[in-house]
Amino acid sequence: MSITQPEIEHVARLARLALSDTEKELFTGQMSAILRYVETLNELDTDGIIPTAHAVPVENSFRPDAVQPSIGTDQALRNAPDRVETFFRVPPVIE
Amino acid sequence: MELHTLTIHHLHQLLKNRQVTSREVTTAMLNRIEFSDPRINAFITVAADQALAAAAAADQRIASGDCQPLTGIPLALKDIFLTEGLRTTCASRMLADFIAPYDATAWARLKSQGAVLLGKLNQDEFAMGSSCENSAFGPTRNPWDIERTPGGSSGGSAAAIAAQQATATLGTDTGGSIRQPASHCGCVGLKPTYGRVSRYGVIAYASSLDQVGPVTRDVTDAALLLQVIAGHDPKDSTSVAMPVPDYVASLKNDVKGMKIGLPKEYFIAGLDPDVQRAMDDAIAHLKAQGAEFVEVSLPHTTYAVACYYLIATAEASSNLARYEGVRFGHRATGSQGLIEMMMQTRAEGFGAEVKRRIMLGTYALSSGYYDAYYLKAQKVRTLIQRDFTEAFKSVDILLTPVAPTPAFKIGEKAADPLQMYLSDIFTIPVNLAGICGISLPAQPSSNGLPIGLQLIGRPFGEETILRAAYSFEQTTDWHRTKAAL
Numbered sequence: 001m002s003i004t005q006p007e008i009e010h011v012a013r014l015a016r017l018a019l020s021d022t023e024k025e026l027f028t029g030q031m032s033a034i035l036r037y038v039e040t041l042n043e044l045d046t047d048g049i050i051p052t053a054h055a056v057p058v059e060n061s062f063r064p065d066a067v068q069p070s071i072g073t074d075q076a077l078r079n080a081p082d083r084v085e086t087f088f089r090v091p092p093v094i095e
Numbered sequence: 096m097e098l099h100t101l102t103i104h105h106l107h108q109l110l111k112n113r114q115v116t117s118r119e120v121t122t123a124m125l126n127r128i129e130f131s132d133p134r135i136n137a138f139i140t141v142a143a144d145q146a147l148a149a150a151a152a153a154d155q156r157i158a159s160g161d162c163q164p165l166t167g168i169p170l171a172l173k174d175i176f177l178t179e180g181l182r183t184t185c186a187s188r189m190l191a192d193f194i195a196p197y198d199a200t201a202w203a204r205l206k207s208q209g210a211v212l213l214g215k216l217n218q219d220e221f222a223m224g225s226s227c228e229n230s231a232f233g234p235t236r237n238p239w240d241i242e243r244t245p246g247g248s249s250g251g252s253a254a255a256i257a258a259q260q261a262t263a264t265l266g267t268d269t270g271g272s273i274r275q276p277a278s279h280c281g282c283v284g285l286k287p288t289y290g291r292v293s294r295y296g297v298i299a300y301a302s303s304l305d306q307v308g309p310v311t312r313d314v315t316d317a318a319l320l321l322q323v324i325a326g327h328d329p330k331d332s333t334s335v336a337m338p339v340p341d342y343v344a345s346l347k348n349d350v351k352g353m354k355i356g357l358p359k360e361y362f363i364a365g366l367d368p369d370v371q372r373a374m375d376d377a378i379a380h381l382k383a384q385g386a387e388f389v390e391v392s393l394p395h396t397t398y399a400v401a402c403y404y405l406i407a408t409a410e411a412s413s414n415l416a417r418y419e420g421v422r423f424g425h426r427a428t429g430s431q432g433l434i435e436m437m438m439q440t441r442a443e444g445f446g447a448e449v450k451r452r453i454m455l456g457t458y459a460l461s462s463g464y465y466d467a468y469y470l471k472a473q474k475v476r477t478l479i480q481r482d483f484t485e486a487f488k489s490v491d492i493l494l495t496p497v498a499p500t501p502a503f504k505i506g507e508k509a510a511d512p513l514q515m516y517l518s519d520i521f522t523i524p525v526n527l528a529g530i531c532g533i534s535l536p537a538q539p540s541s542n543g544l545p546i547g548l549q550l551i552g553r554p555f556g557e558e559t560i561l562r563a564a565y566s567f568e569q570t571t572d573w574h575r576t577k578a579a580l
Contacts, residue, residue: 008454013411015457016419016434018442020527027454030512036400037513038468041475051473052480054303054333055529056290056301056554061332075196081426084239088421093433 002032098123099259100577103168105317106262110157110167112283117157117167120262121150121211124169128213128260131580134241137255139174139232140182141214153209158246160214164319166209171261173252174215175222176202176307177296181212182385185232185298186220189424189444190535199296200331201265201307203431208323213261216251220446222272222300224248225518228509229448236505237279238545243502253280257545263320267297269304270403271497271522274534277310278497278547281536281576283564284310289529290335290553292321293328302333304526313574314535314565315472318342321557324440337555345564351385353563356490360396361521367500369540374496374531376538380554380570381563389491393482398475399524405459405472406527412456416459418423418444441453451512462547480528487553492560495521497534497547525551531562536573545573 005028012019019027073086084091098106098120109115125143132138146169153167174184175194184190198206206212219229224472227235227250235250237243238257245254249266253276256264266273268286277284285308293309299305309320322343327336396519420426420440427439459468486493498518508515525532530552533553537548548567552560568574 003458011454011458011461014418014461015453016437016441017445018435018438018454019450020442023447023450029449030451031458031488033513034404034516035458037315038405038472041398041405041471044395044398044475044478046471046474046478049474049477051470052476053473055480055527056288056333056335058290058333058335062349063329071196078196079423080194081420081424090421091430091433091436 003028005033099127102312103164103263103319106168107169113157117150117153117211118147120167121146121169121213123569124213124261126242131238131258131260134236134580135238135254135258136233136235137216137251137258137260138171138214138283139184139186139251142181142212145181146211146213149211153211156209156462163208165205167211167325168204168262168518169211169213170204171213171216171252171264172257173218173249173264173266173269175218175298178202178215181215183298184232186218186232187446187449188231189418191231191425193423197296200293200328201297204323211450216249216255216264220449221249221298222248222269222413223268223411223448224269224451225271225515226503226508227251227276227507229232229446234505237502238580239281240502242504243381243544244279244505246279246498246502248272249310250276253277253282253284255430256280256282256310256312258580259577263309263316265307265320265324266310267307268526269301270408271519271525273308273310274497274522274532274549275519277534279545279555281545281578282310282312283314283317283536283574284308284534285321286525286532287321287325287557288531290333291531291555291557292324293331293334295328295330296534301410302414303410304407306526308352309495311378314561314568315343315346317533318346318561325537340558342558342561347562348566348569350381350556350563350566353386353492354490355381355386355388355487355563356391356493357388358391358393358486358493358495360393361495363434366496368498369501370499370546373537373546374494377567378494380567384566384570389490391493393486393524394515395475395478395482396524399479399527400520402472402479403523403527404455404516405468406476408452408456409459409469410456412453412460415449415453437543448512476527477526483524483528483530486495491555492563493551495549495551497521497549501540501546521549530554531557531560533564535564535568537569537572539576
């Protein structure tokens with residue numbers, strides 16, 4: 001199937017990506033081609049096939065709930081674009 | 096002696112016998128990087144001072160009588176591995192100034208043996224690509240022909256070996272990202288079974304597929320590195336708690352009676368004649384050594400690329416949601432409000448291929464399309480995995496090409512993402528099935544470009560593919576041929 005430019009804009013919003021007009025046009029064409037290609041999967045009958053999310057069977061992996069050394073507040077904040085005291089600072093969330 | 100050309104096991108003997116120091120070897124590598132990297136661009140960051148300090152510490156350790164297999168050996172890492180105190184970019188503008196607060200487990204294990212880190216290697220941004228052209232730090236060039244790509248995404252990891260800038264490197268492989276560049280650069284590249292090596296501290300792309308592995312000059316070095324990095328890590332709940340076998344001991348020159356399958360779907364009409372010739376030559380070598388060949392079928396091979404580009408992009412769209420300009424990485428300035436800041440940050444921080452994959456993955460997971468795309472792909476993944484299970488009932492390993500062609504030219508496939516995706520057709524199924532594969536140098540093309548041979552093993556069957564690879568290597572000289580620089 002083909003994807004339309006309004007659909008591209010909707011998906012970009014979901015993905016939190018601001019796209020330029022050039023990118024919107026480019027991705028509309030390229031994603032349509034890619035989607036047509038991946039639709040070859042529909043040639044296969046997969047009724048009753050159990051989906052694979054993970055190639056190797058692993059059970060839930062538990063560990064003792066014990067305090068371990070961690071990197072600490074300063075290290076955790078070291079790469080923050082903006083911080084105040086021991087917090088990350090962000091632009092206003094509520095108008 | 097040209098120290099920069101030697102293997103880990105050769106250097107280890109020299110270091111252990113005090114014939115060279117780690118400082119001498121490390122200096123030789125740094126000189127080699129300075130000499131060749133302006134043309135190759137394999138490194139994003141060279142950590143010369145730290146490397147020399149680590150080499151001095153390794154020399155002290157050796158002087159005290161403690162010389163582990165990796166002590167004093169100069170290595171380099173794909174820039175996807177976190178390295179404490181050193182910039183880790185994942186070849187993205189998003190992380191151009193990111194200083195990792197801790198070490199990835201794979202690196203921490205090598206470091207604890209006294210390995211020396213020369214620096215961080217170029218790659219496709221967030222490991223998304225097959226050519227190393229999608230890097231915010233410019234493309235890496237293939238040391239065998241600088242007009243060509245080294246392959247990707249671990250292009251820097253393979254180019255640095257071919258250019259003799261590091262003794263060995265680590266890469267990651269999600270759809271062929273270790274094996275394909277190893278094939279294009281004439282090195283050995285091993286993708287271990289999913290769960291064999293910890294991914295803790297490895298920047299995530301597609302978590303059900305990503306795996307860490309070595310890129311080396313020969314099979315022995317691959318076994319030596321795997322020996323150190325393999326094993327359960329409490330910090331990676333997907334790493335498997337199975338005992339780690341003695342991989343070095345599995346390196347026997349013996350394939351007598353080994354049954355090797357040739358999947359007919361991989362030897363299609365239209366395969367590059369040079370690649371076909373290299374495969375025929377490899378089969379003849381292994382046959383002469385006593386291996387038995389049988390044709391097998393992996394009927395769903397043709398669907399693997401489509402399956403992969405839905406699963407990998409869906410997982411990527413989720414993994415890359417963390418780059419929102421709040422906790423680390425790039426932040427756009429001048430935005431009104433939080434959401435706009437995030438959207439601008441991601442617009443500025445990500446390159447085109449990363450955006451394309453986030454878009455595709457978001458679409459495949461979005462309401463109304465989930466069943467038709469993502470769930471369908473997961474079901475096809477089951478069929479692909481079953482193909483391998485079925486084949487391994489009658490054979491020990493599989494032999495295939497790594498890539499349909501030798502290294503392609505820079506820019507050749509850049510305008511057509513789908514053509515680029517299709518270059519991974521022979522490597523992707525191994526990731527989807529979660530099994531192991533090794534790429535090693537076979538007979539080069541008529542114009543002298545490296546061509547890789549792929550040996551595929553059962554889950555946790557690394558010993559068997561290493562043994563077959565080692566045996567093949569004993570009868571050939573391809574791994575000793577050096578790129579002229």
